[in-house]
Amino acid sequence: MVVTARAHDREILRLAVPAFLALVAEPLFLLADSAIIGHLGTPPLAALGIASAVLGTLVSLCIFLAYGTTASVARQLGAGNTRGALAQGVDGLWLAVLIGALVTLLALPLTRPIVQLFGPGTRVEDLAVTYLQIALLGTVPLLLMLAATGVLRGLQDTRTPLVVAVAGNVANVVLNLVLVYGVAGFDGMGIAGSALGTLLAQVGSAAALVGVVVRAARRESAHLRPDLPGIRQAGRAGVPLIMRTLMLRASLLVMTYAAARLGDPELATMQLALTIWTFLAFTLDAVAIAAQAITGRYLGAGDAPGTRAVTQRMERWGWLSGVVTGVALAAVSPFLGQLFTGDEVVRDLLVPVLLVAALAQPLAGIVFVLDGVLIGAGDAVYLAWAQLLSLALFAPAAWLLGDRGLVWLWVAFAVCFMGARAVTLLLRAHGDRWMRLGA
DSSP states (O other), X not given: OHHHHHHHHHHHHHHHHHHHHHHHHTTHHHHHHHHHHHTTOHHHHHHHHHHHHHHHHHHHTTTHHHHHHHHHHHHHHHTTOHHHHHHHHHHHHHHHHHHHHHHHHHHGGGHXXXXXXXXXXXXXXXXXXXXHHHHGGGHHHHHHHHHHHHHHHHTTOOHHHHHHHHXXXXXXXXXXXXXXXXXTTEEOOTHHHHHHHHHHHHHHHHHHHHHHHHHHHHHTTOOOSOOHHHHHHHHHHHHHHHHHHHHHHHHHHHHHHHHHHHOHHHHHHHHHHHHHHHHHHHHHHHHHHHHHHHHHHHHHTTOHHHHHXXXXXHHHHHHHHHHHHHHHHHHHHHHXXXXXXXXXXXXXXXXXXXXXXXXXXXXXXXXXXXXXXXXXXXXHHHHHHXXXXXXXXXXXXXXXXXXXXXXXXXXXXXXXXXXHHHHHHHHHXXXXXXXOOOO
């Protein structure tokens, strides 16, 4: 048993460590934007909060391009069908192009009406619209990044996404600094420069990842042309994952809307708090990424005992990682605000909110890990219903407590939303209905 546990730990670490580093690099796109724009003033930071909420909703609805592709590719790999795994991956890339183009065409004309739904002041509205109109042009490359990363994770390769994520993040920071503040002979573009810099970095990252997948597909003689049945199948498999993600994004939109009702300082504080929460979520998600790839491979190979054993090890990793990130966040919470803004009101509001978020980290750790296990098992329908139940508990609580301030809003999020998710996922994972074997 000891040997088996250690073997599982090594396998989890082999996939999770590069995934952890890549996932930490990914939210640095937003962290860099927040730090750079935050020093332009509170209105630009509040505008970024609205734009990020909109973009995060649009893009995260398509996270199934990474998660679903990881699971399907890993199952085929576990069954010994590498060519079939890459063929499914290529279908995911084409689906990303189609969805990204459609989202861009539909969302661009609606940027101002969407921003106005949050009820910001005129100055914040104009800045948010400017950012969104540029950033939406990066939807296709960003979705291609998601799909290609999912393919590579399913192939048990988390190192290549790490290399691309680091390179893309460095390019993003450099481009943002130059385009926002300017250099000799070039005046800065302000918030528009930040959106343009991130767009250029996304295009380069997408090209690199897609190139790796295409070369692998050619080596295995997998098809590269659009396969309509395969694309339709990938789309159908993603529907419950879309619903699951929609419920998650709805909870964050509820929080952003409640903060906007309190005022611009509260909205700016919510933007910083959600950015830090997202950063930690990506950190905790490293074990979940390993869970998706390993669970899919074990189930594809028909190994039920191995699936159960590795799931138990990943649960322990989830609890432990949540405790570690919670303690770390609590320790640095008095100092984080100074990195992002000079507004003392925002900094004072941020500290107690981060302490509540720190207390919720152990719950987040187990939630993200078990999410990964069930996604890897293809149990997305259950995940969608469980997420809906959690949102149904959280939304009324947020409405009742939101007017009392940001701290009570975050308490409602931690207890009603994350708590409900933890309960529903633990109940499912400790049963057997999700363990469907075979490719």
